[in-house]
Amino acid sequence: MRIRSPKFAFVVASIGAAILLAGSPGSARAEESKFDWKQASGTKLVVMLNKHPYADAIIKRLPEFKELTGIDVEYTETPEENYFDKLTTALASKNGNPDVFMTGTYQLWDYASAGYMEALDQYLNDPTQTNPDYDVKDIFEGVLNGGKWDLVPGHQTGTGSQWALALGFETNILAYNKKYFDEKGLKVPKTFDELYSLAKQLKDWNGAGSYGVAVRGTRNWATIHPGYMTTFTNAGAKDFEIKDGKLISALDQPLAIEITKKWAQLVKDGGPPAWSNYTWYQCGADFGAGKAAMLFDADILGYFQNVVSPDGKKGSDQAGNIAFAPPPVMKEGDPAGANEWIWQIAINKSSKQKKAAWLFMQYFTGKEHGTWAAINASVVDPPRKSVWDNADFKAVMDKAPGYLETFNTIIEHTSVKFTPQPFFDESTTNWAATLQKIVLQGADPKSAMTELAKSITRNTSKLKLEQPEKKPSTSK
Amino acid sequence: MNESVSIFTLVGRVSKTVLLLVYALFALFPLLWMIIMSLKPDSQMFTTTFIFSPTMENYSAVFLRSDYPHFFLNNLLVSISAVLLSLIVGVPAAYALARFHFRLKEDIAFTILSFRFAPEILVILPLFLIYQRTGLYDTYFGLIWVYQLITLPLLIWILRGYFEDISPDIEAAAQLDGYSWWQVFLKVLLPLVKPGLVAASLLCFIFAWNAFTFPLLLSDARAQTSTVVALRFLASDTVHYGQVAAAATISALPEVILALLIQKHLVRGLSFGAVKG
Numbered sequence: 001m002r003i004r005s006p007k008f009a010f011v012v013a014s015i016g017a018a019i020l021l022a023g024s025p026g027s028a029r030a031e032e033s034k035f036d037w038k039q040a041s042g043t044k045l046v047v048m049l050n051k052h053p054y055a056d057a058i059i060k061r062l063p064e065f066k067e068l069t070g071i072d073v074e075y076t077e078t079p080e081e082n083y084f085d086k087l088t089t090a091l092a093s094k095n096g097n098p099d100v101f102m103t104g105t106y107q108l109w110d111y112a113s114a115g116y117m118e119a120l121d122q123y124l125n126d127p128t129q130t131n132p133d134y135d136v137k138d139i140f141e142g143v144l145n146g147g148k149w150d151l152v153p154g155h156q157t158g159t160g161s162q163w164a165l166a167l168g169f170e171t172n173i174l175a176y177n178k179k180y181f182d183e184k185g186l187k188v189p190k191t192f193d194e195l196y197s198l199a200k201q202l203k204d205w206n207g208a209g210s211y212g213v214a215v216r217g218t219r220n221w222a223t224i225h226p227g228y229m230t231t232f233t234n235a236g237a238k239d240f241e242i243k244d245g246k247l248i249s250a251l252d253q254p255l256a257i258e259i260t261k262k263w264a265q266l267v268k269d270g271g272p273p274a275w276s277n278y279t280w281y282q283c284g285a286d287f288g289a290g291k292a293a294m295l296f297d298a299d300i301l302g303y304f305q306n307v308v309s310p311d312g313k314k315g316s317d318q319a320g321n322i323a324f325a326p327p328p329v330m331k332e333g334d335p336a337g338a339n340e341w342i343w344q345i346a347i348n349k350s351s352k353q354k355k356a357a358w359l360f361m362q363y364f365t366g367k368e369h370g371t372w373a374a375i376n377a378s379v380v381d382p383p384r385k386s387v388w389d390n391a392d393f394k395a396v397m398d399k400a401p402g403y404l405e406t407f408n409t410i411i412e413h414t415s416v417k418f419t420p421q422p423f424f425d426e427s428t429t430n431w432a433a434t435l436q437k438i439v440l441q442g443a444d445p446k447s448a449m450t451e452l453a454k455s456i457t458r459n460t461s462k463l464k465l466e467q468p469e470k471k472p473s474t475s476k
Numbered sequence: 477m478n479e480s481v482s483i484f485t486l487v488g489r490v491s492k493t494v495l496l497l498v499y500a501l502f503a504l505f506p507l508l509w510m511i512i513m514s515l516k517p518d519s520q521m522f523t524t525t526f527i528f529s530p531t532m533e534n535y536s537a538v539f540l541r542s543d544y545p546h547f548f549l550n551n552l553l554v555s556i557s558a559v560l561l562s563l564i565v566g567v568p569a570a571y572a573l574a575r576f577h578f579r580l581k582e583d584i585a586f587t588i589l590s591f592r593f594a595p596e597i598l599v600i601l602p603l604f605l606i607y608q609r610t611g612l613y614d615t616y617f618g619l620i621w622v623y624q625l626i627t628l629p630l631l632i633w634i635l636r637g638y639f640e641d642i643s644p645d646i647e648a649a650a651q652l653d654g655y656s657w658w659q660v661f662l663k664v665l666l667p668l669v670k671p672g673l674v675a676a677s678l679l680c681f682i683f684a685w686n687a688f689t690f691p692l693l694l695s696d697a698r699a700q701t702s703t704v705v706a707l708r709f710l711a712s713d714t715v716h717y718g719q720v721a722a723a724a725t726i727s728a729l730p731e732v733i734l735a736l737l738i739q740k741h742l743v744r745g746l747s748f749g750a751v752k753g
Contacts, residue, residue: 051708076696079707089693093605281715289522316518 035131040356041070047360048076048090048098050083054167054343055102057377058364065363071356091116091348099351100360103164105146105157105342106221109420112163113151118347119161123358130358134366135386142415143169143383146342153421153463154240154247164344165365166383168300168373171338171414172230173406175287175295175302178323180205188325192231192262195296195328199270202293212270214283214292219436221428222279225418227296227327228435229339232259233417235330240419240460247421247460251431252453259330261445264438276436288316298341299324299403300380306400307378324402326409337413342383381407421463427456507728513721521717534718535726544705544723551701552730554616554691555684558623559677565624566631567673571665573632574639585636592629596689599625607694614696622690627680634679638672639665674741682731702727 049055055077062073076098078086087101091111103111111117123129124136136144141158143166150160174195176188189195199212216223232239237255240247250256272278272286280301287295288305295302306322307315314320326336345364347357363369367386373379374387375396387393388407397404418424434452437443513521515530538544573585603622604613612618642665650660666673691701706727709719735742 051711053711074697077708078692079704079710081707081710082692082704086693089601089604092601093608095605095608097608281710285522285715285717291522314518317520317522 035133036128037068037131037359038070039129040353040359043070043353043356044072044074045100045353045356045360046074046076046098048078048087048101050102050343051077051079052102052343053378054373057369057373057379058167060377061364061369061372065360068363069356069359071359073360094350096348096350096352099348099353099357100345101348102167103344103346105164105340105344105416106225106418106424108147108164108344108346109149109424110422111346112149112161113422116349117163118349118351118354118357119163120165120347120358120361121161123362124162129355131362131366134362138367138384138386139166139365140383140385140411142340142411143342146340146416147344147346149420152465153460154242154419154465157416157420164346165361166342166344167365168379169340169342169381169383170298170300171340171381171407171410172226172297173299173302173327173338173410174325175297175299175305175322176325177287177290177293177318177321178401179318179321180293181323188323189328190326191332192266192328192330195294196262196266196270199266199294202270205293206290209273210291210293211272212292213266213294213296214286215267215271215275215278215296216280216283217267217272217275217278217432217436217439219276219429219432220279221425221432223432223435224428225339225341226298228263229417230296230327230337231263231330232256233339234327234334234336234413235259238419239417240421242465245465247419247457247463247465249427249453249456249460251456252450257446257449260435260438260449264435264445267435267439276440285316287322288318290318296327299406303380303400303403304378308399322400324400324406326406335413336410337415338410339417340414342416421460423456423459426459430455510721510728511725513717514725516718518716518718534716534722537716538709538719538722538726542708544702547700547705548702548726550616550699551685551703551727554619554623554699554701555681555687557616557620558627558684559680561620562624562627562631562680563673563677566628567635567666569628570632570635571639571661574636575644585632588629588632590629591625592633594625596625600689600693604693613694614698614700616699619691619695619699619701622694623684623687626683626687626690630680630683631676634676635669635672638669642668671741674738678734678738678742681734685727685731 047058049058059075059077062075066072083102084104084107087103088110090098091101091114094116103117108117124134144162145158146169147164147166148158148160148162149155152159174189180186181188186198187194189198195213202210202212204210205212215227235255237253237259238250241250242248267275272282272292274282280297283292283295283297284301284305286292287302295305302322302324305316306319308319309315327338329336345361347354347361351357365383367384370379370382370384371387371390371393374382375390375392380397382388382393388404394404418428421427430452434443434448438445438448512526512528514534515532516528517531517533520528569588573581607613607618607622612621646664646668647660650664651657655663686703687701688703691699692704695701695704702723706720706723709716709723
């Protein structure tokens with residue numbers, strides 16, 4: 001096309017310059033828009049969720065996700081009591097339903113080993129599939145590593161492929177009734193011995209039946225992983241060791257026995273009277289109702305009891321009276337960390353909509369949703385560092401005295417402390433049964449733990465400590 | 477002598493009444509406690525006295541602010557339909573097993589019974605796969621069908637006993653009077669087994685209504701029933717015991733209402749046919 005006059009050329013150039021200038025403040029947006037969120041538009045995803053505030057946050061933002069990506073999401077939300085039964089059945093059917101599912105970090109070891117999970121590395125490393133702004137390094141290392149494993153029993157998390165990404169996580173710390181502690185001038189225990197003496201002293205502190213510290217006690221893996229495992233590993237004890245190429249239980253080591261003995265004493269003298277029936281629910285309910293003075297469990301369990309909504313509705317009777325402190329350690333000055341539990345999402349290996357599934361995962365583990373959910377939808381603890389630095393999030397968390405300080409103190413030493421292996425469920429259930437034997441029947445900790453270690457080793461010593469893919473072919 | 481007997485009888489009657497009253501209180505206390513919990517606010521949930529500020533908040537949370545009513549109706553629809561289907565199929569089957577002699581009769585009867593005592597979890601994986609492939613997963617019909625494993629054996633085995641108790645002479649007499657076989661079945665036999673039919677149907681309804689494993693694993697958002705959904709109130713942040721109690725109270729209503737309505741038949745139905753001559 002020929003330019004008709006210098007005047008016309010000037011007008012065209014001016015308009016062009018104006019458009020360029022007008023566009024420049026939005027350069028970040030322009031950069032972001034390079035990523036094609038619509039690449040799987042028109043797809044329909046099936047997502048399986050566990051009933052949890054983390055899942056509720058996803059459900060609330062499905063319209064925004066659909067608007068951004070054009071992907072339809074059909075979801076199911078199952079109560080936690082039965083969630084893994086349903087999920088395991090669905091994954092075992094290997095028919096691609098669901099496409100995306102919520103999983104817990106310990107269950108991941110079963111599902112990844114069974115070939116139910118899609119490795120995420122190929123997506124994370126592909127700039128056409130992963131938004132350049134995703135920033136995986138923003139996720140706490142210990143939390144990111146909770147979704148990584150090389151499938152070799154006995155190898156720690158943080159090795160091998162990334163199988164899942166975190167929606168939120170929990171550290172195990174000490175929550176206490178600050179109002180009562182302040183009234184009586186009580187000192188928050190820093191060591192395990194201080195915790196023991198105080199818990200024993202606080203029997204009947206708030207009327208008959210009230211007690212010192214709420215801890216779990218059912219014959220279940222969930223009894224082991226909060227306060228007990230945190231104390232156990234903070235003291236330097238280990239659950240397994242590899243000897244002569246075999247995975248051997250280390251629960252019969254002197255340190256493991258000593259910690260277990262102390263824990264059993266704490267339960268007997270300062271724990272809930274009906275301890276062996278205590279799960280997450282009973283511990284949280286007792287602490288919130290002012291029946292337990294302290295709670296040695298997930299930080300978010302104490303947090304939920306403390307919440308007072310803007311309309312004044314209290315999360316529990318003691319809401320507003322609760323504060324947080326790091327888990328007591330064996331010797332004062334020892335670094336305090338915590339065993340963590342992570343709620344993650346992952347892609348079903350049999351999914352036929354993997355591109356869309358990855359977009360879903362990316363959106364709901366990304367910065368934008370993470371920040372929104374942490375501030376507006378009770379997603380504590382958020383897995384991204386940038387969220388913890390966010391002023392609005394800090395303002396929310398300031399209502400829980402000591403929560404942020406505790407988190408910052410322990411996060412460096414917080415990780416999944418269990419050794420991944422496929423007999424996780426069986427070995428931790430036996431471990432909890434042994435704890436019950438020691439507490440309820442007065443069994444000798446040394447012989448009970450030695451017997452336990454033997455029974456666990458019977459299974460784990462048969463495991464081949466190599467990656468499944470590298471197994472020599474048996475075909476003739 | 478007479479006086480002492482009457483005092484003795486009186487004391488006996490009074491103590492019997494007192495004992496029955498104590499037992500009734502003992503038996504009904506969990507229900508009463510559930511109703512009290514459903515009327516308590518969360519903040520007073522753990523008080524052990526009967527003094528509290530009653531609230532309808534839990535009922536309003538369950539029925540106005542959640543989708544629980546949808547799943548309650550699902551349960552009603554699926555359970556009633558399952559019982560109806562069992563009646564249509566089971567009554568003739570029970571009659572045939574009671575009256576006719578054919579090869580492998582006892583084997584067939586035992587196979588039907590075995591559906592009842594096989595643990596649901598044992599058969600759930602193949603059923604899950606079949607349901608997913610055939611499109612029965614998360615459908616009302618799928619649940620109604622699978623509930624036959626619960627309701628049909630119960631119905632057939634209870635009714636078989638009733639049909640066996642009716643003398644074949646009655647059927648012959650009715651036929652002599654000019655009834656066709658169908659008329660005999662509908663106008664003579666069914667009225668005779670009515671108490672059993674009512675009792676068996678109620679039992680089937682209760683088992684179907686309380687079913688958990690099948691709706692948990694073979695249904696999702698569309699066809700799920702209230703037994704599974706009620707657990708949602710055990711949220712991870714906190715247990716809403718008041719809401720669980722409200723949901724359970726309402727869930728118990730259909731069974732309680734049905735049992736009260738057919739109480740007359742129920743007692744007769746469950747005792748009749750129990751003693752064989």
